Amino acid sequence: KSAIYIQLTGAYNDLDFPGTFRxxxxxVKEQKLYSAGIEHIGVYYDDPKVTESSKLRSDVCLVIHKxxxxxxxxxxxxxxxxxxxxxxxxxxxxxxxxxxxTIFSEWLPVSGCELxxxxxxxxxxxxxxxxxxxxxxxxxxxxxx
Numbered sequence: 001k002s003a004i005y006i007q008l009t010g011a012y013n014d015l016d017f018p019g020t021f022r023x024x025x026x027x028v029k030e031q032k033l034y035s036a037g038i039e040h041i042g043v044y045y046d047d048p049k050v051t052e053s054s055k056l057r058s059d060v061c062l063v064i065h066k067x068x069x070x071x072x073x074x075x076x077x078x079x080x081x082x083x084x085x086x087x088x089x090x091x092x093x094x095x096x097x098x099x100x101x102t103i104f105s106e107w108l109p110v111s112g113c114e115l116x117x118x119x120x121x122x123x124x125x126x127x128x129x130x131x132x133x134x135x136x137x138x139x140x141x142x143x144x145x
Contacts, residue, residue, distance in 0.1 A: 001079040003041065003061040004028075004068055011053035013094070017042065018129065020060040027074050028062065039063040041079065042126040048097070061121075080118055084141040085111070092133035096122075096140075103142060116143040 004024055008015045021040060028034055062077065070076050085107075089099050090126040100120075108115070125137035 001039070001063045001081075002068075003063045003077055003079055004033075004074050005043070005058065005059040005077055006073050007059050007075070007099070008055055009055065011046060012044070012056055012058060014053075014095065015058065015060075017060055021062070023073065024060065024062045024074065027071070028064065031068060032072075033064050033066045033068055035065045037063075038066060041121050042124070043119050043121045044081070045107065045119045064105040079121065080143070082116065082118075083144050085113060085144050087142070088142040089138045089140060090134075093128070093136060093138070094133070096138065108142075114145040116145055120142040 003084045004027060006023060008017075028038070039062070041061040041063060043061060045057040045059075046055070048056055059077070061077070061079070068076055074092060085103075087099065087103060087107075089096065120143070123141065125138040125139060126135070128136055132141050
């Protein structure tokens with residue numbers, strides 16, 4: 001999947017994801033990149049239990065289906081393919097930490113799966129500006145062997 005993105009650094013809960021997605025959408029409009037099937041994705045490189053919150057890295061991405069060149073703070077990347085365990089979650093983003101704890105402390109040890117050396121990513125399936133927090137749908141992609 002090809003994506004445009006902006007990298008953010010800092011505590012995941014403090015970052016301006018809505019504002020960053022707005023910047024990406026403005027770029028889509030300016031560059032005439034709109035097509036059906038654009039996906040909203042957050043890529044997370046660091047574990048907040050291990051990495052200092054000021055150093056947490058994430059990419060706010062829009063998966064697009066047209067060729068594009070990087071410009072200014074907006075870069076281009078490929079979201080790696082391969083095998084992922086996918087978890088569907090419905091509820092407020094603020095509870096995602098609990099979901100991750102369950103995945104990594106309960107599911108992973110008994111799954112027989114081994115992690116690949118790639119970041120986890122989330123796909124946001126509905127619009128948080130138009131959806132009640134308890135109705136938000138998120139898919140969590142955990143890269144496995």
